[in-house]
Amino acid sequence: MEGENTTTTTNNESDEINYPFENVREKVFNGSIPIKFVVSEEDKSKIPNSIDYELAFYYNIPRCSYFPIHKTEIEEYFISRNVVENGDNIWYSYKDIPLKWHYPVGLLYDIYVNSDDLLPWEITVHFSNYPNNKLINIKDLDTLKDSYLTTLKESDYMRYGNANRVMCLSLDDQSTLWNSLCNLNFKNFWNINSKLLIDTPWSNISARLYINDNVIQERFANISEENTTLKDLIVSWCQEVFTEEEINNNIDNYKFILHGINISIDTPLLWLGQYLSYPDNWLHIIIKQKSS
Amino acid sequence: MVNISSNNQYITYEEFKNFCEFFLKKSKQLNYNWEWMEDSNHLKKTGYLKFSQVIEIDKKEISSTVFKFEKDDNLDKIINDVELKMLENQYDDDNVLNEDSKTRIIWEWHIIYSPIFQIPVLFFNAWDEEYQPIDILSNKEIFPIKPLYMPIITQKDHPILGVPYYYAHPCTTGQNMNMLYNININKDELNNTIEEINIDNTDILYNTTNTNENKYNNYIASWLSTIGLIKVDINYFI
Numbered sequence: 001m002e003g004e005n006t007t008t009t010t011n012n013e014s015d016e017i018n019y020p021f022e023n024v025r026e027k028v029f030n031g032s033i034p035i036k037f038v039v040s041e042e043d044k045s046k047i048p049n050s051i052d053y054e055l056a057f058y059y060n061i062p063r064c065s066y067f068p069i070h071k072t073e074i075e076e077y078f079i080s081r082n083v084v085e086n087g088d089n090i091w092y093s094y095k096d097i098p099l100k101w102h103y104p105v106g107l108l109y110d111i112y113v114n115s116d117d118l119l120p121w122e123i124t125v126h127f128s129n130y131p132n133n134k135l136i137n138i139k140d141l142d143t144l145k146d147s148y149l150t151t152l153k154e155s156d157y158m159r160y161g162n163a164n165r166v167m168c169l170s171l172d173d174q175s176t177l178w179n180s181l182c183n184l185n186f187k188n189f190w191n192i193n194s195k196l197l198i199d200t201p202w203s204n205i206s207a208r209l210y211i212n213d214n215v216i217q218e219r220f221a222n223i224s225e226e227n228t229t230l231k232d233l234i235v236s237w238c239q240e241v242f243t244e245e246e247i248n249n250n251i252d253n254y255k256f257i258l259h260g261i262n263i264s265i266d267t268p269l270l271w272l273g274q275y276l277s278y279p280d281n282w283l284h285i286i287i288k289q290k291s292s
Numbered sequence: 293m294v295n296i297s298s299n300n301q302y303i304t305y306e307e308f309k310n311f312c313e314f315f316l317k318k319s320k321q322l323n324y325n326w327e328w329m330e331d332s333n334h335l336k337k338t339g340y341l342k343f344s345q346v347i348e349i350d351k352k353e354i355s356s357t358v359f360k361f362e363k364d365d366n367l368d369k370i371i372n373d374v375e376l377k378m379l380e381n382q383y384d385d386d387n388v389l390n391e392d393s394k395t396r397i398i399w400e401w402h403i404i405y406s407p408i409f410q411i412p413v414l415f416f417n418a419w420d421e422e423y424q425p426i427d428i429l430s431n432k433e434i435f436p437i438k439p440l441y442m443p444i445i446t447q448k449d450h451p452i453l454g455v456p457y458y459y460a461h462p463c464t465t466g467q468n469m470n471m472l473y474n475i476n477i478n479k480d481e482l483n484n485t486i487e488e489i490n491i492d493n494t495d496i497l498y499n500t501t502n503t504n505e506n507k508y509n510n511y512i513a514s515w516l517s518t519i520g521l522i523k524v525d526i527n528y529f530i
Contacts, residue, residue: 100449132425136447136456150446154408213454214335218407241335 024275028259029186031063033109034120037074039083040093043127048082055081058120062184063106063259064279067092067099068144069182074125084127091135093124098134102147107284110257111210114291145178148280155206155281156196158219159273165196181279189279196281197274205273207283209237223269230256230272230285231265238287257286301469302410303511305338312341312403315512315528322527329402331452338452341403341512343522347436351395354420354431396421397434401522403512404451411465412512414519415450415457428458439520460519468518473508 037057039047047055057077061070075087092099099108109121130137138144153163169177173192180188201224209216216237222228234256235247242250255262258276263285277283303311312328319326330339402415418426418434426434429445444461513528 102449132456134455136449137427146446158408211335213333215451215454216336217451219410238335240337 021271021275025190026186028276029062029064029189029279030184031106031259032060033063033105034058034060035105036120036122037077037092037125038122039078040124040126042129043083043125046083046127051081055083057125061105063109064104065181065184066104066144066148067101068138068141071141078125078127087127089126089128089130091126091130093126094121098131099123100135101138102136102144102151104278104280104284106259107210107278107286110260110284110286116291148178148181149174151280151282152196155277158204158206159197159202159281160199161203165199169195193279193281197277200270202270202273205233205269205283206277206281207233207269207273207285209234210284210286211238211241220269223273226268226270228269229266230263230269233269234265234287253290255288255290257288258283301466301473304410305405305407307511308405308412309339311509311511312339314509315341318510318513318528322525324525334452338405340405340452343401345399345401345436347397347399347434348394349397349434351393353433354395354397354426397426398423399436402450402457403516406451406462409462409466411462411469412515413459413462413465414516414521415448415459416521417457425456435521437521437523441520443519443521460521465515465518469511469515472514472518 035058037059039055055078057074059070059073061067067074071087071090075084075090078084079086091101094108094112097112099112103111113121136147149166153166156163156166169192173195176188177192180186180192203221205220205223207217207220218237220233220236222232231247231251235244238247251265256265257263258272263272263276272283316326316328324343326341326343328339329342330337398419400417403412404415405411406413416428418428420426428434429447432442432445444463445458446461447456448459449455450457510529513524516522517524
């Protein structure tokens with residue numbers, strides 16, 4: 001018994017030394033965005049005459065969450081006010097851009113919203129004319145769950161050259177992972193997700209860059225060295241976008257956004273992957289030109 | 293001509309591009325309209341192979357579960373109108389009867405390199421005569437050919453165009469290509485088979501598979517034939 005206790009203590013201490021940034025993950029996981037949902041122009045005629053105030057639903061959505069997870073709360077507000085009978089064809093847009101339901105809400109915010117825009121984030125909610133040309137069809141929450149697990153497998157494959165870690169999760173673990181993401185339970189989520197991230201070295205970084213309307217996703221294998229930084233990744237992936245000279249001299253003209261944070265281009269890449277990945281275990285980094 | 297970088301089934305984007313070039317050359321000889329596409333709107337000049345076809349089917353083969361929505365501008369990005377007119381004219385020239393019971397499906401097939409799995413992945417979409425996208429998952433019987441084993445199919449954003457397409461899951465692609473190309477591993481098996489069927493002249497078999505050129509240049513055609521959703525002419529292999 002005594003021996004066991006000693007071991008446990010040592011483990012805890014070494015955990016703290018080895019993982020001094022543990023609370024970074026929790027903070028990122030729990031971050032949220034206040035959102036104001038307003039009815040689209042084409043659905044406005046459905047608002048009953050008895051409603052003589054501006055109809056808007058205010059809701060706080062976790063940055064790492066997805067819109068379909070909060071569908072019930074959002075549609076309920078409008079159903080209970082007799083605007084619609086159901087939210088079967090619900091979709092969202094911002095500045096006329098349909099919002100992809102399979103992107104984390106925080107990622108959508110970082111892609112489309114300028115940093116000087118005011119909160120809450122005003123989003124248009126649509127109850128008809130689902131834009132099948134622009135948005136993937138969604139039947140129910142299981143469609144999102146499947147999409148999430150596929151993305152998770154892809155990130156596993158990227159880091160380790162196979163998807164064994166995700167495939168070997170028990171069904172219980174899989175549903176705990178998914179349910180704790182839906183219910184925003186950090187502890188339960190990371191109990192499982194740590195199994196998918198903790199082993200190093202990684203053979204590749206699971207990262208995607210977003211520049212304007214473009215998504216860049218390639219392979220970047222040289223992450224074994226601790227001093228490989230985000231800059232190395234940008235230089236490697238963005239040769240067609242900016243020259244190396246431009247990156248060296250004008251890097252201050254650009255900002256690199258992850259979870260709403262402007263991150264330094266000198267941040268070690270492996271650290272980013274381990275501490276600032278989204279719950280799908282991808283680094284979704286947005287590159288924007290600073291407004292002059 | 294093309295050397296594969298490693299001893300496994302995985303290929304790099306540059307290799308993919310070279311294999312596509314070979315496939316295009318062969319397609320031209322055989323009169324199949326595959327094209328190499330690069331999206332000018334995309335910052336990276338990542339390319340893919342594209343094939344369009346118009347298939348006539350019985351109206352009753354397609355259920356009413358076609359997505360309901362209005363046409364919008366973004367469609368131009370998916371199919372450009374000129375191309376569609378071209379396809380239509382081609383169709384009219386064929387003097388096929390416009391019977392009421394028939395309807396036309398417009399298919400697009402894209403062969404795209406996956407940087408994650410390091411293999412090609414087949415993306416596709418189908419539209420009805422009004423150019424509305426068809427819910428393929430509810431209409432699996434409309435495929436131009438019926439695959440022996442239906443691959444797992446899901447909707448996903450097109451990696452280059454960024455709009456919804458369907459794709460065949462690449463889960464068995466690695467194994468298939470491994471079986472096709474890792475001749476060394478299967479050599480014993482192969483020899484046994486040859487003995488069994490009493491072929492004396494094993495040289496013929498090895499000569500056709502051993503050189504890197506013959507072995508890998510047909511990568512795209514070989515891979516496409518393993519998917520089973522689109523016809524691959526036997527002449528690609530002769």
